[in-house]
Amino acid sequence: MSVTGAAGFVAAGVTAGLKSSGRPDLALVVNTGPDQVAAAVFTTNRVKAAPVLWSQQAVRDGRLHAVVLNSGGANACTGPEGFADTHRTAEHVAAALGGRDGVEVGAGDVAVCSTGLIGTRLPMDLLTAGVTDAAAALSEEGGAAAAGAIMTTDTVPKTARYVDEGWSVGGMAKGAGMLAPGLATMLVVITTDAVLDAEAADAHLRKACATSFERVDSDGCMSTNDTVVLMSSGASGFRPTPHDFQAALDETCHDLAMQLLRDAEGASHDIAIEVQHAASEADALEVARSVARNNLFKCAVFGGDPNWGRVLAAIGTTAADFEPDRIDVAFNGVEVCRDGAIGEDRSLVDLSGRDVRVVVNLRNGRHGATIWTNDLTYDYVKENAEYST
Amino acid sequence: MSVTGAAGFVAAGVTAGLKSSGRPDLALVVNTGPDQVAAAVFTTNRVKAAPVLWSQQAVRDGRLHAVVLNSGGANACTGPEGFADTHRTAEHVAAALGGRDGVEVGAGDVAVCSTGLIGTRLPMDLLTAGVTDAAAALSEEGGAAAAGAIMTTDTVPKTARYVDEGWSVGGMAKGAGMLAPGLATMLVVITTDAVLDAEAADAHLRKACATSFERVDSDGCMSTNDTVVLMSSGASGFRPTPHDFQAALDETCHDLAMQLLRDAEGASHDIAIEVQHAASEADALEVARSVARNNLFKCAVFGGDPNWGRVLAAIGTTAADFEPDRIDVAFNGVEVCRDGAIGEDRSLVDLSGRDVRVVVNLRNGRHGATIWTNDLTYDYVKENAEYST
Structure with missing residues (x-):
């Protein structure tokens, strides 16, 4: 069910042509509301990729409308030009989504995640065309396609779902560890239709990450791009107790973390x-x-x-x-x-x-x-x- | 020339039968004086093998008569029984050397170094018989045999010699790194016939190690047994300036450290x-x-x-x-x-x-x-x- 396992979200995964393999490489996840609450945690590596620097700013107000994710290039160590590429990607997503459902969208409402090789620029013409395609393909059944499009050396897509009475949590992930991922960055998007305020979302997410992704230590190396985003649409109209929501988020994060572990590159145990x-x-x-x-x-x-x-x-x-x-x-x-x-x-x-x-x-x-x-x-x-x- | 490259030292390397391969596995290095100045540095790992705990005490008075080294077993994580084995080894060396050259030798004048698998006891009957053989084989030409007997996964013996006008430094080593060796512990014995007091020996050795062995970081792992021993016989009667002796020791340590690096297990670069x-x-x-x-x-x-x-x-x-x-x-x-x-x-x-x-x-x-x-x-x-x- 992936990220569309919670009500109030549409998603898509398309092939923009960023990967030489010709496999899907661009995902878009959009929160259709009514709320647009968001929180995120990022790599603690001091060499941060352009999309991390961008998304840290975008989520600062506790609000995101969409997350765009690409595989086929990490856009890390690419200088001011790389940061401009990320900015342009967010602008393009905002333009493609603007007016949809009668909502105004600014670039600052769009988080960007990238994964792949460090130190190479992204082919922006292919990327922006892919964003246009993804925006046109958005659907409530798009979660699986989105999860497939963020894979790099992953051998299987990673998704999770937690359902309680009247509300639910969905999620997708790629990679092999958090504070210590393999060559593959870890990217995670978690969605919920529970009603949540931004401050609580941030606290819940940090707590859940600390005992899940941060305790998977596949090879001791820390990526420049690691990102975990939580978005709440509030579409269920249900506000779970903090205890219940934490339990749901903990379970979702643990589930995804164990999937990352089991798919770690080259591992036999x-x-x-x-x-x-x-x-x-x-x-x-x-x-x-x-x-x-x-x-x-x-x-x-x-x-x-x-x-x-x-x-x-x-x-x-x-x-x-x-x-x-x-x-x-x-x-x-x-x-x-x-x-x-x-x-x-x-x-x-x-x-x-x-x-x-x-x-x-x-x-x-x-x-x-x-x-x-x-x-x-x-x-x-x-x-x-x-x-x- | 190894450890007998400096005057006032005899050495031997014999086969005690500790290694299943049947290759030489026990080395003895004896300082015949007139001085018996010594200094040593040890692993900073808090899980220290019995021979490290023993030798730390033995060298505390700045004096050693001999060092006995065995491959075929690290005698680490062997509890009080393992410590008793090391004590017994030192006693046996002292007894074997006592009276030789008219010198009284106590167990506290004997440093012990061991290398091989962690967590297995040493076959003490074989080891003590080997000590007796080694004591009988001691000679001024025994440096090469000693260097061969301490090898574990080493593919070549490592020796060094530095000669100045009237005085010299010799040395041998095994392993692949210091603060961060491979599975093989690093053991180093350096000898000199320069006249040196114990305090200076300690300071010189620490300084030389800090810029040589401690900067070889083969795989980030730190052994339970790493030991570097410096012994001075003073047999040249020559007292070099601190600057000159430091330069000689630095060069000897750097030479041995680079030999360890080049022989690191499985490496191609x-x-x-x-x-x-x-x-x-x-x-x-x-x-x-x-x-x-x-x-x-x-x-x-x-x-x-x-x-x-x-x-x-x-x-x-x-x-x-x-x-x-x-x-x-x-x-x-x-x-x-x-x-x-x-x-x-x-x-x-x-x-x-x-x-x-x-x-x-x-x-x-x-x-x-x-x-x-x-x-x-x-x-x-x-x-x-x-x-x-």
């Missing part, structure tokens, strides 16, 4: 690193990330090796509060490390399935957190060595 | 990341390390792709002082990025050779630094996926 009994949640996250980003650990999982020594070596690089000789580590339920030393027989561990769960018990407090990552494989190297050549 | 015109040396190092640790960048170099966009995306994750639109990036002399945007034609870059030089000009100050790393290859994944299985 999905790995959950669960840290238990840390002195603080920050400690738990730091420890979990140190393991998730350790190349030696990730290679070991690829090789089917429950190498707890590499887990301990990773933990040892952190500033978290722990005693090395109190740490327990389990791989898929087998406690191969106890008291920071040799535990159960490692040959009891079965890593043949796709899902791997590593539990690190610091035995040092009451806090916990989970980070999801992938293994490091031949195919990861292959995809990322060959992407732009 | 040696990459120097040189950051120029940073606001501080710390900024330059942070920026260079962010690039050196970026898997996407490292895969791109493997693929022969001068992907400057990934360089900028890596820089953007740092807290260094810079403006994104003032950064220039050159690959092997071709300035593919200017002012944070598209520069010279990337097709002009030739990455077919083993050496790659990436120059990042922040245009924001007077400081600079270089970090050396390797590319991320199929063979890196293969070696690290198969190591312990």
Whole structure:
């Protein structure tokens, strides 16, 4: 159902010709109201692509009419000319949508998202023609096409839907991680017909991202283009409690984040690193990330090796509060490390399935957190060595 | 010439049977004096192997008589029993050397270094028998054998020698990085016959390591066992100026560090990341390390792709002082990025050779630094996926 899974939204996905493959590459999502509430979170990378710089401004007033997304080029590191291209894209979307449903649309009501190679200009004639086509193709059934048009190295489109009594949430995503995506930027658009004010939308979105996309750490690299947009049409006329809306948004974001993880480039295992009994949640996250980003650990999982020594070596690089000789580590339920030393027989561990769960018990407090990552494989190297050549 | 390249040292390398391959696996380096000055630096990983915990204590008085090193097992994460094994090894070395040259030797005069798999106990009967053999084989020509016996996944032994008028420095190393070695721990022993006091030895060693081993960042992972030991016999009777000795030690450490880099597991390129015109040396190092640790960048170099966009995306994750639109990036002399945007034609870059030089000009100050790393290859994944299985 994707982004048209909530009432008050139309969408389209078309082929503008930005991708050499000739596959769909331009998506448009339009909020038909009555409300046009919006919030967004962006990459914390200080090298931000032109569309991120633009969209940060566009959403500042808590209002968006539409989001246009292109694959086939990230429009990052393209200088003032690249920023002008983004501006022109937003202007073109506004012009194409103006008058539709009797609504005035300005460029400042349009967020822009781009994904693909860094450091190349977009072919603006193709892009603007694509926007015209997409505006003509908008429909309440367009969500699936939109989700398909934002794919880059994704092997499947990612969509989600959450339905409550009288209101719903829809969403689409592309990429493989958030604060730490693969070469593919992560772009997410979430829609809802629940009635929501802008301030609440922002708070709900930040909270949901912090425990979903921000905890998927596929390869430790952070994109220049990552964007998550939430739009509310209020078309249901229903105002859920903050608790209920947060739960719906959390579930939608978690669902999409797990789809990103499962489609990570070249990966053969999905790995959950669960840290238990840390002195603080920050400690738990730091420890979990140190393991998730350790190349030696990730290679070991690829090789089917429950190498707890590499887990301990990773933990040892952190500033978290722990005693090395109190740490327990389990791989898929087998406690191969106890008291920071040799535990159960490692040959009891079965890593043949796709899902791997590593539990690190610091035995040092009451806090916990989970980070999801992938293994490091031949195919990861292959995809990322060959992407732009 | 290795560690016996300086007067006042004898060494040996023997096969104790710790390695299943049956190759040499135990080295002994003994300072025959007249001085027994020593200094050492160790991994900053908080999960330290038993031999590191032991040797930190042994060198605290600025004095060592011998260093014993074994491959075939890291003796890390082995609990109190593993520490007892290290203690017993040092006792055995002291007993084997006691009375030799009329010198009393205590276990506290013996540093212990181990390398190999984490989380397995050492076969102590084999190890102690090997120590006895090594003590019997000690000679002024034993440096090469010692360097061979500490190899793990190394494909070549690493040795260095620096000769000045009347005094000299020798050294051996194994591994592939310091603060960030591959699965192989880095172990280094440096000897000199220059006259040196313990305080100066410590200061010289820390300074030399900071600009050599600590700037080789092969894969961002930090071992539990890394150790660099410097021993001075004073046998030349010559006391060089601090400046001259620092220069000799710097050159020896740099030489060994570059040998480690060139032998990094599975790598096909040696990459120097040189950051120029940073606001501080710390900024330059942070920026260079962010690039050196970026898997996407490292895969791109493997693929022969001068992907400057990934360089900028890596820089953007740092807290260094810079403006994104003032950064220039050159690959092997071709300035593919200017002012944070598209520069010279990337097709002009030739990455077919083993050496790659990436120059990042922040245009924001007077400081600079270089970090050396390797590319991320199929063979890196293969070696690290198969190591312990």
